[in-house]
Amino acid sequence: MTRKHRKRWIKNIAGQQIKRLFELAESISEARPPMADRYVHIARRIGMRHRVRIPAHLKRRMCKHCGKYLVPGRTCRVRLNGTCVVVTCLACGKQTRYPYHHDRNHTPNKERE
Amino acid sequence: MTYEITPENLVYHTLIGLETVVAESTNSDMVGTRGVVVDETRNTLLITTGYSDFSAMKEATAAIRSEIRNTTPHSGEPDEVGEHFLDKTIPKTHSTFIFSLPDDRKVRVDGDLLVARPEDRISKKHKN
Numbered sequence: 001m002t003r004k005h006r007k008r009w010i011k012n013i014a015g016q017q018i019k020r021l022f023e024l025a026e027s028i029s030e031a032r033p034p035m036a037d038r039y040v041h042i043a044r045r046i047g048m049r050h051r052v053r054i055p056a057h058l059k060r061r062m063c064k065h066c067g068k069y070l071v072p073g074r075t076c077r078v079r080l081n082g083t084c085v086v087v088t089c090l091a092c093g094k095q096t097r098y099p100y101h102h103d104r105n106h107t108p109n110k111e112r113e
Numbered sequence: 114m115t116y117e118i119t120p121e122n123l124v125y126h127t128l129i130g131l132e133t134v135v136a137e138s139t140n141s142d143m144v145g146t147r148g149v150v151v152d153e154t155r156n157t158l159l160i161t162t163g164y165s166d167f168s169a170m171k172e173a174t175a176a177i178r179s180e181i182r183n184t185t186p187h188s189g190e191p192d193e194v195g196e197h198f199l200d201k202t203i204p205k206t207h208s209t210f211i212f213s214l215p216d217d218r219k220v221r222v223d224g225d226l227l228v229a230r231p232e233d234r235i236s237k238k239h240k241n
Contacts, residue, residue: 013235016117017127024130027167028151031174032198035151039129042153045232 014050018043022058025069036069066092120220123212124227125235128153132165136221137209146201155230156205161198165213170198 001009021043029036040062047054054062061070068091070076077088084097118126128150135146149166152159164170177197208224229237 010235013122013125017231017235020127021129024127024167027130027171031167031170032151038152042129042231045230046235049232050235 010050011052014046014052017046018054029069029071040069041067063089064096065094118214123220132213134211135203135208136211139207143203153231157202160201160203
């Protein structure tokens with residue numbers, strides 16, 4: 001295995017591990033939430049160590065502030081305010097905003113004026 | 114691409130969620146410990162005995178929760194449910210594990226190969 005191949009192989013395995021850890025977090029979150037948080041922590045560490053991104057849809061399942069695994073309705077609150085999806089972590093109380101401007105010239109505030 | 118755990122890459126992959134049996138150990142009390150791996154540190158595996166995978170654990174949760182509610186009302190929070198699982202911490206060194214892969218293949222692994230933090234294990238090189 002050349003260096004290049006090996007690097008690619010490591011990143012591939014790392015990506016698989018991140019996916020698997022989030023699946024495991026999902027299946028254990030009901031029985032043992034601290035374990036789900038632990039898996040998110042490991043997934044983040046793997047991503048950082050091997051420079052693999054956590055896929056966007058999985059990134060939304062964890063709190064960017066405290067690293068908890070988020071389950072809408074149980075450990076986080078999800079609300080729309082017209083411009084953003086606001087996710088409030090019920091453990092640390094912090095909010096993460098995911099903007100959804102489809103047309104930046106047509107924000108709801110401007111329409112009201 | 115979906116994830117795939119094979120006998121070749123098991124040593125580098127996530128061990129959490131796999132069913133395992135301790136086949137050999139210098140501590141004879143640990144031999145035969147069977148359960149699902151729930152956590153991993155550099156030197157140890159945390160094994161929950163009595164369950165073969167996470168879905169079985171999930172099913173047991175409801176029963177445990179109602180039991181807690183019956184004995185002590187106004188409780189049954191997830192944190193308290195966790196304490197009802199029997200966990201065992203097994204050192205990786207001086208042990209041999211038999212892991213059951215998701216496709217029911219069984220792999221025998223010398224625990225000495227697994228000594229590393231989960232994020233470091235991927236890039237560890239082995240001579241063989």
